[in-house]
Amino acid sequence: MDMKKRITLELRSRNPAEIAELVVDNSRSADGEVEGLTDEFTELEFLSMVNVGLSSLAKLPSLPKLRKLELSDNNLSGSLETLSEKCPNLTYLNLSGNKIKELSNVEALQNLKSLQSLDLFNCEITSLEDYRESVFELLPQVTYLDGFDQEDNEAPDSEAEDEDEDGEDGAGPTGDYDDEDDEEEDEDGSEGGEVGLSFQVNRADQVGNSGFSLQADPRPAQIQVCFPSHNAPVLQAENSL
Incomplete structure (x- = not known):
């Protein structure tokens, strides 16, 4: 399915200005450009275009509220300067699995002042000597590169934290029931001892x-x-x- 048709289906007759999240993964771009996405998506905060055949971001519309952008498994090698112009408030950018080979390819990201997390996993640039040190030096605003900070501490995962909280809430009652059963058994045992004489x-x-x-x-x-x-x-x- 082409990207433009996919976006139309995802809208489901809603106004683009009402959309905060949009996922068009695995749709196809006929000419390697962004299609069907307009500057009417003024409230868009999360956009995922994974494996859609992108080779350029030149036609990316202005998305002033966009904070998270997934672009993994495409054919991007440059034109990243568009991101700072059209998505100035990005905090998370995933470019893994693209054709990014040199530090010069990511230099344009310096203007993304709010960028905190950048993923370049499975790009040729990761094979460069001192790759991590060089990227952190080039982009001092970035805290996490490929999921880890400069001290190799893993980036927090908000979904995992939610699962942990759910687990803690559900663990209590089981222990309480076991304690009650033990108390009942103790009471039965003490009564039996008195009658046994x-x-x-x-x-x-x-x-x-x-x-x-x-x-x-x-x-x-x-x-x-x-x-x-x-x-x-x-x-x-x-x-x-």
Whole structure:
């Protein structure tokens, strides 16, 4: 699908001035130029044109609010000066997988004063000696190059941070339920210990005041009532818990 038609479909009859994000990845540019994008996209903040066959940015319209631009896997080798003219507030620029070979190709980005993150991964320029040091020196406003700063600290990933917060919120209840189960088991165990003490009651054989004696029995919960007279029945009651 060509880029112009793709943009029309993405609009879905909406006014271009209402669009804040636009993705036209894998559409095709017939002549290597930006097509179908006009300066009516005054509120556009994020634009992704990955693998669309771009070789020039000369026809990029003015996008004053654009902050993030994805241009990876195209055929760009120059004309980057257009970015500072048309997108002066860019903070993130991905040019990975393009035909950028020399430092002179990115020199035009010096005028992007708000640029914080630049990606040139898989471009020939990355094979230059002292590539990282040279780019940081040429573009002092850039904090992260290919995802890392000058001290090799990785750039923060906002999506991963959101996932971490979700994980923390969901972890609490599981532990609480386990604690409750343990408490219930402890209570059951303590009750069982109290009932486990059994007593054997023996009636004395017509001696004295016919008193009773209580004797502790360590066996499982069991109560025996014994009548030792010759013809009396023997009654046994068992209580197993």
